[in-house]
Amino acid sequence: MSDILPIVMPKWGLAMSEGTLVSWLVPEGGEVNKGDEIAEIETTKITNAFASPNSGVLRRQIVKVGEIAPVGALLAIVAPTTVTNDEIDAFVGSFVVEVKDEGASGAVEREANFAGKKLFYKLAGGSQDGIPVVLIHGFGGDADNWLFNIDALSADRPVYAIDLPGHGKSTKDIASGDLGELADAVAAVVNDAGISKAHFVGHSLGAAVVFKMLEQHPDRVASIVGVAPAGVGPSVNDAYVSGFIAAEKRKDVKSSLQMLVADPEQVSAAMIEGIQRYKRLEGVAKAIQTIAAKTLPGGRQTSSFRDLLEKTNKPILIVWGEKDAIIDAAQAEGLSGKISIIRLPGVGHMPHLEAANTFNDRLIEQFKNVEANIR
Amino acid sequence: MQHSREFLLDCYQSMVTIRVFEERVHEEFATGKxxxxxxxxxxxxxxxxxICSQLDERDAIASTHRGHGHCIAKGCDVHAMxxxxxxxxxxxxGGKGGSMHIADLAKGMLGANGIVGGGPPLICGAALTAKYLKTGGVAVAFVGDxxxxxxxxLESYNLANVWKLPVVFVVEDNGYAEATASAWSVAGSQLGRAAGFGMPGTLVDGFDFFAVYEAARTAIERARAGEGPSLLHIKLSRFFGHFEGDAMSYRADGEIQRYRNEHDALKIFRRKVTEAHLLDDFTLDxxxxxxxxxxxxxxxGAEADQMPTEADLLTDVYVRY
Amino acid sequence: MPKKTYRQAINEAIASEMRRDHRVIVLGEDNAGGKGAPGEPDAWGGVLGVTKGLLPEFGEDRVLDTPISESAFIGAAVGAAATGLRPVAELMFVDFMGVCFDQIFNQAAKFRYMFGGKAVTPVVIRTMYGGGFRAASQHSQCLYPLFTHIPGLKVVVPSSPYEAKGLMIQAIRDDDPVIFFEHKVLYDVEEDVPDEAYTIPFGEANVTREGRDVTIVAFGRMVGFANTAADELKRDGISVTVIDPRTTSPLDSETILDSVSETGRLVVVDEAHPRCSMAADIARLVAEEAFHDLKAPIRTITAPHTPVPFSPALEDIYIPSVAKIKAAVQALAAKVPA
Known part of the structure; x- marks a missing residue:
């Protein structure tokens, strides 16, 4: 019986209680390796490919296409061909859904002081002893953008996901709104959390923030990951930036968010509602206008860090979706070979959401390499 | 109280304006225009x-369906009216209100009102604003008998007294509620009602400007001083029907002519100011x-003005919708 | 994010607007409670405690208890609004509109139009509605259709704590008269509500579930019922869109028509009576504007054309239920397109 490996409904983020099985990517009888995408699962947030936690033969699909199953429910059985159907039946019959205690694996929320104002961040894997990872979302995002990454990345190292000023639950009181202010905010969290050195991962505008961090506090940086980064090219799609700022009605928010991903179907009602709720908060409109005016005015990027990235001896990884409609992946062209670049086909501006499993694997691999060299 | 010549002239001009305005509307109504x-x-x-000659732009009034006089007295533009x-x-x-809804909020004229008894609650609110913002304003509710x-x-009498609002309630008793005598339809008395709610009430000769002025002065001063509301029961008469077209068969023969001859507020005013040598006939003429x-x-100007257009039908319902 | 009840969300919205704008005042019967009585001040904070705590923070000049005299104090709120304040008046139960409706529909609603666009009357009238409290015929009605009928009024029917806070702040900042309907059964419902102020615009529907097969339009408390029905139906393979219009006036007809053009099937769920109601209004809208999108007849799930009964046995069948909503959706979904 120990050869029978259950595959259960994953829990992506605190809010997820159930998921819909959209499609099976591996047929019954097919071989799977750990990490292979075996199914597409839809949550209220987004549809995501689910990577198999086990290797073997997919002997049985328990949940059928279109069905909803709670977190922890049995989705499929992986077992060698030597295991009989009766044995599988018995296993399925006696399977008990285990719901993980949210407190044990879930992130905790913390608050840091930034020039008298509040910054919020999430910490997952606080008891791990690897070099910490600091995640910085992009323009208009928040710490929850790392929903599909935070658990995987925190398996071996603490992960901090920050709400930048003007975003999430952090202060909406922005001073200048430039990259310096945002990098100072990140430094304030790093100090508050007592982090001496970290892998800094920034998405889009957040990448420019971590490049700024590298410029101002190189001693704090173990490595840098820029995801669909600002800060390496001249332009950004202003239809998105201005459209996001202007969007009030649900359908405008929806069409704005659909520009972010290669497959517009991935934009769920909950994502739209989340952005609408954020944008309604007092101070947000002014904050994002101020930040955009300083960093991404009229489709331009005000700061380039290409020289810094070429000069630094810190390991740099760039992850870019080839169908990125916000910051063109072609902006990576001309960067020297010392900078690692991963281009993801069929992926838009949100590689960490759209190709979460690949993204997580490649980052973990990068962190391990960096840490091996440091030791 | 001593009045200046200028003040008396202004008051006479207002009263004459009301009279001539109404006589003219009566004539023009008959032509079907x-x-x-x-x-x-x-x-x-x-x-x-x-009453209104003692009010300024801090002060609010709410009028009745019989509102032209209050509008003119509170300073509304007669051409626009x-x-x-x-x-x-x-x-x-803009032609959307008509006779029963003329208003000028900037002047504190909260509107004539097509609903009998519609004004007093509103005036409690205007008085609440004045009291809360400490403007020193008072609010006057006109109602008929x-x-x-x-x-x-009656609810407003209670609320204004409970909240001690700077209100003057003015009951203009012209003897008829539409075609029904106030002598029949009002139980008890207006002053008894005032007393019942714990506020001063004064019976006033509504044909005598000076009597009205003095009674109102006391009530307005009391309100401005923060001492609460008062009631004025003003006895007077209307020279026309309840509405234009009213045959007034409910009124006594010769009743209106008697009022016009013996109780015309304009004639009484003229007699008093000329006898006291405050103003002369030449000036009043x-x-x-x-x-x-x-x-x-x-x-x-009214005859020459444009009618509203279809585009005007749908505007001014909301500030934003 | 902190969880707050519908009651707390409304209280927080009023308090934050009172802090922001000194022209905002609160008035109503027992909004503080205990006025002139020998016991403690702020004894009730509203009959169901919604305005509790406002008196100690803002004082008697801004939190006014009134005599039981709706005509006078609702009218006073209207008059105060027309002269520069932004009053939030409480008409305790909407059933009491009968004793003060003139001040709402003939005065507040019409000032702007009658006075040629020169009046601004930013009054909010909060009022409780809805069945489920065994409060019988004169304390349980859903009378928002009557107010929706009147041009010049805006009518808000919030369905949850998050919605209630954002819509109340919008109501207080809005320059038109707003009637704000609070369902008494929702007062203890909790959900995440931000501490910060935020506004939810009027006339913009919320899409609480997105599906392909059937569109449900629901109001107030019925939105939660519709969501539950939609979630249960999803397990049976029926995918349902749920639209919460949030405001019945203005009404976001565009979102409703867009959804019906995708699903071709419409169920309207309303706790109000069936005649001349929101259910009838939306059925009319869709019949007129989207007739050719329809694959099946429109269905309405409403209370019956009776007063609200007292006995729990009767009231429970009077109020639309999740089971009735599901049955209607299933019946529609089963219909094969012509």
Missing amino acids: IPGFVHLYAGEEASAVG MKEIYGKRGGSC GGSNQGTT AVEAGVVRNINEAVA
């Missing part, structure tokens, strides 16, 4: 002017001539 329901104030001028009564685009309300029987009026010219111009 004026649509809808029109209720004329002629005969009651001393009440509106005796006439256009409004004609349903024209240049009217006080008919409106005095509405629950809204000149005021009247000026008013007649002005009202002639108002009528001509």
